[in-house]
Amino acid sequence: MSAAPPITELSDRARDIFRRVVDGYLANGLPVGSKSLAQAGLSLSPASIRSVMQELEERGLLASPHTSAGRLPTERGLRLFVDGMMQALEPSADERAEIERRAGAGGPVEEALAATTAALSGLSACAGLVMVPKREARLRSIGFVPLGPGQALAVLVSADGSVENRVMALPPDMGLSALAEAGNYMSATLSGLTLAEASRRVEQDLADGRAALDGAARDLVARGLAVWSEDGGRRPVLIVRGQGRLIDVAAAADLERVRDLLDDLDGKQDIAQLLDSAAAGDATRIFIGAENNLFALSGSSVIARPFHGAGGRVVGVVGVIGPTRLNYARVVPMVDFTAATLARLMG
Template identity: 50%
Template structure:
C-alpha cells in the first residue's frame, strides 16, 4: 500500500467510502481524536446505520487508509491516509486580500536599513502565529556584506575572528594561528582584509580570492599572509558557504499543546534536537529544493524529522538571479491544517523573495 498510486486508491473507493474517509480525516485534523461509527453516521449527508459505517471503515482499514489506535476505539487516518487525503481531496484556496495584507503588515520592514535578520524573525513568528505550529525560516549566508574583521588572540595558537556585517550583525569564529604570530601581525592581517574586502558580499569575495592571494604575497610577510588566508576562509566558509547558516524557529511552545504522554514528549525532544543540528538546515533547504512550489512532507516521508512524527510544509525563496537563497515553512504534528497553511507558506516565500532582493 505504501507506494500505491493515488488513482489506483481512488478507483477502489465509491462515493460513500470517499465521504466516510473524508469525514474521518477532517475530524482528526480538527480534534486529533479518533472518530467512532456512531458519531460518524450522524455527520454523513446520506442515511447509514453505524453497522453499515463500520463495514465501510473496515474496507478503508484494509486499504491502509485508517486504523484504530486501540481496541474499541474509533478510526484515525494512517500516514498513508493523510498523504492520500492531501493529494486527492485537499483543496487549497487563495488567501483573501485581508489575509495577504495581514502577512505583509507583520513582516514589512520598518525602515530601509532594517537588517534582514529582523525580517526573518518576523516571518518565522508570523507563520507560527497563523499556523499554530512552529514557523521556520532559513537564510543562506551569501546575502551578508562584510563590514569589518578583527583578530583577538585567545592563546598562543588560537584567535577569535570577529566578523561584523553591514548591519552590525556579528559572527565569532575561533581560528588556529600559525606558530610565532605576533600582535602586530594580527593587526596587519585584519587591516589588510578590511581595506580590501569591506563592502563586499560573499559571492563577490569569492571572485577576489585568487587576486587577493597574489596581492597579499606582494605586500605582507609570510605569517601575515597566512593569517589573511585563514580569515578569508572563515568568512567564505569554503564549500559550506553555499549552504544555509541561519535557522530561525519561533513557536516551539505551540508544539507542546496536546502533549500528554512520555512518548509524545520524547518525540518532541527528538524534534528539538534535530532543529539544533547544522545538518538539519542543509537538509531542510534540500527538501525545499526537491520540487517546485510548496512541498508537504508527512511523518516519515520527511527523513529529517521522521523519528518525531512531525510534518513539514516548506517552500524556497529566490534572489534576483533565481538562485534559491532560503526557505520558509511550518513544522508541527501530522494533523496540521494543510489547506490553510500551504497558501500562507507560499505567499510568505514570495514576500521573502522580494524583501531579500531589496536588502541586498
C-alpha cells in the same frame, strides 16, 4: 510506503466518511468513532458506518489505536486527503498583513527572513523554516580579538551591518601586534569586496609586494579569509523559529514523539537537505511522516515551497514543520503566500 489508492476507487459513502474522520482527527488529534459520526448527521446507522470504516482500514487509509474503538487516518490516508480531497483556505487579510509587515520591517536580509519565519510559525502553530544560500557578504571590516594563547576571535562586519564571529586557532608565538596589523590591512584594503574577491586581492597584493605585512600578519590574513570562506561555502543558512509551538496539549500525551521531532530540528544539515529537495520545482512540496526517512520516528510533516529572486532564479525555500495532524488546508496556502512575499523581498 505504498501509494494511496486513487480517490475515484472509493464510493461516495466511503469518501464522505473518510473525509469526516480526517477532519475530526486534524481538528483535535483524537480518533473518530462511528457513534460520533452518526450523531453528526450521517444518515447511516453506527453499524453501517463501522462497516465502511473497516473497509477503509483494510485499504490502509484508516487505523484503529489499541486504546480506542475510533479510527484515525494513516499517513497513507493523509496523503490521499491532501492530494485528492483537501479544500484550501486562503489566509485572511490580517494574516497576510502580518506576514508582509514582518518581511518589510527593514534591516539585514537575514533579519527579515527570521522575522517572516517567526510570523509564519505563529500563524500556523508550527515551527517555521527558511533556507537560503549563504550570501556573499561584502566586507566592511575584519578584526581579530585575542582570546588567550593559541586562539583569537575573527570578527567580520558586513556592509549591511550584520556581524559574525569565528574562533580560530593561532600559532602559539603570534603576538598582539600581528593581530592589529592584519586587521588594519584587511579593513583598509578589502572593504567593499566579497570574500572571494578579497582572497584574490590579497593573493595579488602579496605576489606584487604591495602588502607591507610581516610574516606573522601575512599568515593571519590568510587564516582569517580561509575560516570565513570555508565556513560560508560549507552549508546554506537555515533559520528555524517557533520550536516551542510544537509542544501543545495534544503533544503532551506523546512526549517521545515531540522529543524525536526536536532532535530532528537540531540536525539542521538533514533538514537543509530535505528543503533543498523542495527547491527543485516550482510547486509546494508536502512530506508526510515516514514518506521521508528523517521523520520516520517523530511522525512529522513538512510543507515547503521555493521562492524566487531577480530573473526567476530560486533563491530559497520557506516552510513549516509540525505533527502529521496539522491543518493542511490552512497551512499550505499560508506557506504559498509567505513564499510569494519573500520573492518580492528578494527580487
